[in-house]
Amino acid sequence: MPDSKQESKANSRSQELAKLAQFVEDINSPESDNDLLSHLVESIHPMLSAEFLGFLLYDSHHKELKAKSPFLGLHAGVIDWTSCTILPGSKAEDIWKSREAIITTKAHTDARIRALNLNHLAKAAGIKNMVLSPLKSNSHMLGYLLAGNNSNDPPFNHGDQELLSVIAGMSASLLENAKLTYENKNLNSSLEKRVNTRTVELAREHQRTETLLRIITELSASLDLEHVLNRTLQVLKETIDAEQISVLIHRPGEAKLRHLASAGYMDVVHSSEGRVTAFDPGQGLAGWVITQSQPALIPNILEDPRWTQLPETATDHRSAIGVPLAIGEETFGALLLFHREVEHFSEDQLELVQAAAKQMSIAVNNAELYRLIRDQAEDLGHMFREQQIETSRSQAILEAVADGVIVTDANRRITLFNAAAEQILRLDRTQIIDQSLSNFSGLFGQAAKTWMETIQNWSKDPGTYQKGELYTEQINLDDEQVVSVHLSPVLMRGKFLGTVSIFRDITHQVEVDRLKSDFVATVSHELRTPMTSIRGYVDILLMGAAGSLNKQQAQFLGVVKRNTKQLSILVNDLLDVSRIESGKVNLNLQELDIVEIINEAINGLIRLSKDEDKKMLVEFEPDQVTPAALGDRDRVRQILNNLLENAFHYTPEGGVIKLRVLPQEDEVEIRVSDNGIGIPPEIQPQIFDRFYRGEHPDVLATSGTGLGLAIVKSLVGMHNGRIWIESSGLSGEGTTFYFTLPIYNNKES
């Protein structure tokens, strides 16, 4: 019955449609991927008489087609190992890319099933009839919907296949949607996470920026470093949650680190200059930070080698942050933060402290520069004031001195002319100051020519000044006034700055000298006349020319004679000294046979020896050739007489006096040695002083004026000779006097 057949067909169709409608309704609210799969499997199963039903999904990442749980009719173990890698160029790829359904009744032997590596599954589960419906999305394959039956069942008919195809299409859409939904969900939560993270970061950034802003604001508020630093440290301390903050710097030239500022429970710095610590630069945590120019984040300072605890101190600090204070390459200080808890500070806080330190570096550096400039300005000001005081003091002294002072600059302009100079030179300084010295040559006349020329030479060529050169001159002014002038250059590091001339009115002094000389000459002369009488008459009496004398009379007259002689020597010596001093002795320089003069002097000594009845051996053996000396005959004789008489007087009877003449390069050296009492080294420097006679009793017992050697030295000096002595000071070793005279040179005659 066709009607009933048709009717049953229509019935079956309507049943299928009802199933589909139900399916659509069922699968409309999937929760997750897995939920969706089991939901699909559960929904599809009632529509098909399939023992095996499940999905094979493609993992694009691993290029793998894999059976997914739940899979109806399969053990979990079988599900797990059912997979197929779709390799490029393989048969599996051809099948995959064809996107066609596979229908077979010999699943365990079908080549396509084997290519997709499902033959093992077919074998293990005993599947013969198998339909693989592709899960096709718009553009790509998601996998297959697998339905299978074992051998006893009839193969899937056309209707089943169509139904599977429709279900597969719908499942693909659902899976695609589910995937998209899932991905969307994931994206959302990841975005949310990122937003949250960013929000936290922003909050931190904001706090840091705010802190920095506050610090910058505090730092730029004033140049008063003390105030600025204290405020800044307070801000930093609150922000970072530190209990103690310190700023240490190393000032150039200072031996120790300086504690510049601090904030916290140990408030230690109360001065804008800070306080010098006991730390060497490079010592301790601050030292490490400064020398390494690196930050330090220390969880516990007690376990950190960089921390140095000074002896007899203790610390409560545990956590620490140290960051360098630097401008460019130059690190000049350290910012240190402490907390009494261990591991209190974090990397984040370190970063913030570093940022703050950068700002503080600029402020501290500015303040240090300001301090440096201020100190230098103060120093300069101080120096300037000192200089002013010194200058006015010098001015006052120069004004007050009795000597006339004239200062000229490098161009011979007169810059100073004091009151005494006005008086001595009888000039008005207002007409002199700031004028060139050359304008006044007429005023000083011919007498001051050399002085003027010397100044001129020095200013033209400072090289003409010899170091240590002393220019001294006596100027006779027109009105019989005599002025002495001392001139010296003012040099600074070899540069000629001008000259200083010191004038002294010596008119009176010269007059006094002359009077003294005249007086001494007159007195000496007047003394000689009575002395001639005394000496002469005593001699006559002693000669017995006026009748014989008894022994005592002769002895007493001997005393008179000796003292008269002494007086006579004294008068002669005084006259000599006076005349040498006043420059009245003019040498009559001539060619001298020194051997002859020595022989004459020796004759005089022999006479003296006889007169005094004191035996003395005199040795003199002249060299065959002795060059002639240049000298004044009488004065050289006087020198020799003096030296020989000294040797005679200070050598005990029976002593030896030796004379030698030694020609040297351009002079003749004469030696007079004795073996007398000698001269102790300590008094040797004084023996040429006037009236010096030492303290030796033998010397004091001998009559002498103490003028002899002074005259000898002056006379030798006038001859351009030298005189010196050698004596051990030991009695019996005696003394050797040396003096030199220039050699007579024909050209000089």
Place this chain on the structure above:
Amino acid sequence: MAKILIAEDEQDIRDLITFTLRFAGYQVTATTDGEEAYQAAKDILPDLILLDVRMPRLNGYDACKKIKTNDKMQHIPVVFLSAKGQEAEIQTGMDAGATEYIIKPFSPDQLTERVQAILKNHGHA
């Protein structure tokens, strides 16, 4: 016996020289100034003249010059005896024509010795 003329204004010294030279065996004529000495010298033409420098009327230098300008007397040696012992003074004396210049104070021995030597040089025994 050699004749010696002396001129010295100081009596003590004049007497001393006179005594010394007479004691030594000379014939001595003593005068008190240059002028007197010159006049005496003209009369007696001595073998040696001893002159003090500083004397009234005519000083020793001038007296010496006067003597040396007299033809009859210019050969007579003149010796100065003076307390003025400076180079310039000695030089003035020698320039005036003196043979020697003895500085006071001198000892009688020394004087006698010099006088003997000068006389010997001038041909007296």
